[in-house]
Amino acid sequence: MRKGLALVLLLVALLAAPLAQAQPESGEGCGPEKRSLRDRDLAFAAYARGSVRAYTAPGREVLRTFARLNPNEVRTVFGVLAVRRDPSCRASWYQVQLPMRPNGSVGWVKADDVAIEPVRTRVQVDLSAHRVSLFRNGRLVFRTIAGTGARETPTPTGHYYVNQRFRVLDPAGSFGPAAIGISAFSPVLQDWAQGGPIAIHGTNEPSSVGRAASHGCLRVRNHVARRLLWATATGSPVVIRA
Secondary structure, eight states, rough: OOOOOHHOOOOEEOOOOSSSSOOOOSSOOOSSSOOOOOOSSOEEEEEEEEEEEEETTTTEEEEEEEBBTTTTTTTEEEEEEEEOOOTTOOOOEEEEEOOTTTTTTTEEEEEGEEEEEEEOOOEETTTTTTTTEEEETTTEEEEOBBBBBBBTTTOOOOOEEEEEEEESSTTTTTTTTEEEEEEEEEESSSTTTTGGGEEEOOOGGGGGGTTTEESEEEEEEEEHHHHHHHHHHTTTTEEEEE
């Protein structure tokens, strides 16, 4: 991660809009109780239809309002955790992960405000092993080494999701040819552009891959960054462990 992420990168967002509204299966029974919508094989992404308010609980206080497009002009997306349905079994609220501080923020959004798409990929990061693994349908697709945050600028641990994907116009730059944005932020670099967001990206310093040398982002070799860009769906769960 480099200072001024939004100002330095000239990038093109990949298509981030769902083709059609997908409705997760309702299962047995309907009502106000929360039902999980995520397992090892399947998750869901919620794309903003317009401006979206995130609430502390259904119908309670507003946590934050998100625009249809994020600061990088990419469709705002949330990682879905659970659903609440009305008596007719129609989804009324979704519990979602939010791309904001503090890390791990969760809220509720109205079902009518988002479009739901299934996600079959997930990412697992092992910081001690400097390793990033991609899974599809619960099976390992590939595993690669990565540069991680230095002691002074560590990579945050926790449960996140892929909130944006980019093809970088200057592949010889600090981010290599591609970047995958994660809904996490640096725990120490809060005065950086956009609050210090974390990403998995390529690098023009290949010697840093496999070492604790970054400002918090995960650096992979450029050919790996390209592969991750096309293989990892927006909304994919991301788990970062120490």
